[in-house]
Amino acid sequence: MIDALTAYFARRLAPRTDVRVLALTRMSEGFSQETFRVELAWRGAAVEEHGAYVLRRQPAAGLLEPYDTEPEFRVLAALAGTSVRAPRVFWYERDPAVLERPFYVMEVVPGTVPLPVMVDGKPVFSDDERARLGEDFVTNLAALHAVDWRAAGLDFLGVPAAGDGAAIRELARWEGYIARADGPPRPVLSEAILWLRRALPIADATTLVHGDYRTGNFLVCEGQIAAILDWEMVHLGDPMEDLGWACMALWRGESPYMCHLLERERLYARYEELTGRRVDPERVRFYEVLATVKMAAIMLTGLHAFRDGRTRDLRMALFDHQWAYMAAAIANARGLL
Amino acid sequence: MRLPPAMLLAGVARTLEEDVLPAVGDRAARGLVFTAIEVLANVQDLVEWRADVRDEELTGASSALADFAARLEALGLAAESARVRGMLAAADADTDREARGRALDAALVEALVVADGARDRPGMAEALAPLRMHLVNQALRDVMRTQRPLLNRISQG
Numbered sequence: 001m002i003d004a005l006t007a008y009f010a011r012r013l014a015p016r017t018d019v020r021v022l023a024l025t026r027m028s029e030g031f032s033q034e035t036f037r038v039e040l041a042w043r044g045a046a047v048e049e050h051g052a053y054v055l056r057r058q059p060a061a062g063l064l065e066p067y068d069t070e071p072e073f074r075v076l077a078a079l080a081g082t083s084v085r086a087p088r089v090f091w092y093e094r095d096p097a098v099l100e101r102p103f104y105v106m107e108v109v110p111g112t113v114p115l116p117v118m119v120d121g122k123p124v125f126s127d128d129e130r131a132r133l134g135e136d137f138v139t140n141l142a143a144l145h146a147v148d149w150r151a152a153g154l155d156f157l158g159v160p161a162a163g164d165g166a167a168i169r170e171l172a173r174w175e176g177y178i179a180r181a182d183g184p185p186r187p188v189l190s191e192a193i194l195w196l197r198r199a200l201p202i203a204d205a206t207t208l209v210h211g212d213y214r215t216g217n218f219l220v221c222e223g224q225i226a227a228i229l230d231w232e233m234v235h236l237g238d239p240m241e242d243l244g245w246a247c248m249a250l251w252r253g254e255s256p257y258m259c260h261l262l263e264r265e266r267l268y269a270r271y272e273e274l275t276g277r278r279v280d281p282e283r284v285r286f287y288e289v290l291a292t293v294k295m296a297a298i299m300l301t302g303l304h305a306f307r308d309g310r311t312r313d314l315r316m317a318l319f320d321h322q323w324a325y326m327a328a329a330i331a332n333a334r335g336l337l
Numbered sequence: 338m339r340l341p342p343a344m345l346l347a348g349v350a351r352t353l354e355e356d357v358l359p360a361v362g363d364r365a366a367r368g369l370v371f372t373a374i375e376v377l378a379n380v381q382d383l384v385e386w387r388a389d390v391r392d393e394e395l396t397g398a399s400s401a402l403a404d405f406a407a408r409l410e411a412l413g414l415a416a417e418s419a420r421v422r423g424m425l426a427a428a429d430a431d432t433d434r435e436a437r438g439r440a441l442d443a444a445l446v447e448a449l450v451v452a453d454g455a456r457d458r459p460g461m462a463e464a465l466a467p468l469r470m471h472l473v474n475q476a477l478r479d480v481m482r483t484q485r486p487l488l489n490r491i492s493q494g
Binding site: 115117119184185186187188190191194198303306307312314315317318320321322323324325327328330331336337 | 339340344345348349351352355439442443445446449450453456468469472473475476477479480482483484486488489491492
């Protein structure tokens, strides 16, 4: 792997010479794509120089199979000209001769990724951090939903039909994942899906939707959100979908704050101020229930890959037991608890 | 409904051997990893999920379906009631515990579809109560038996 990477970066960094990979470290965050940090050295004009990149490789199997990392690369490339804080991307590589599977290279953004989990009952963020990051969280979401996706050439993501087209498409997408996971019947999941089919909301706008916008998917540096990460579920859809996902109970646990950052009312009010778009609580509720179905679909897909022996990642097997929390989250979102 | 214990334990052993061992340099620690692998190999075909726990789940599902079928009949939905009773009887006749569990879950899904098809019928919301109660009780029972996820530790090592 090191030799292949050395040759790859030698080509990419030309005319720099004597390119060497000093270290390749697999990052443990993230359950889906394979993320590596690559440390490099090369000869510049006169002296040896050093640099680092992040490499995101398509996994062979896992939570979101079948994988295609190219759309997210193209979206990240398009976002470079906007105010959305996203990592800069450099190159996309499809040739399996390099690293067996497609990957892309992006910048290293300094910072840490806070996870949406309270440890020993302590809040994830202090009040100060919550105030600053909460504001940043909603500001970035507003910026993302303001992107002129037509002008940015992002209609390749597939434009949903007007009206309830976005809701129909997303529900069908995740029902498809559940069907392909081919698991045993899950009554609580079926109950939620039956409800969703009857509650399809009408969208009043089509925007870029991150699809996984939450604490755990942004980098914090010097008290600010430095970059929004994990764009693999990006698509065009109803902007309320990102709000519904961020409001899912799994991302706040016992905290009263959505994603450990903002009260629901504050999130809605600030989003309305920044976007000029009214938040429709019923539409958000639809997407909040859909969020639990989507999360369940992701877990079942990972479990299926483990059961079939297509991945030996033991974290996928863990979903078998964590299903208990998922079922409770679905029941809670549906108002059964 | 759950992965067979043998499959899970084989996965743990494989992770220890292929992912953990290469990163362990200390000889004594490596020896203990091999010990753990041998323990897992010896027990993996001898363990199964606790029967009393599974039986409690199956009894809850069976009762909820019987109650729902009776309520359907009281609402004048005889054909729908017979459909649910038929699936319940077939499930309860299965002597294999895991197969019975899958059949009962399939019957629960079918019962929910039946209720959805007649959702505008007066009294249907009340008729659904035993099914909803069962879903909630099952979810809560499972949460009580499950370790809190170690997401932080898993992600950050």
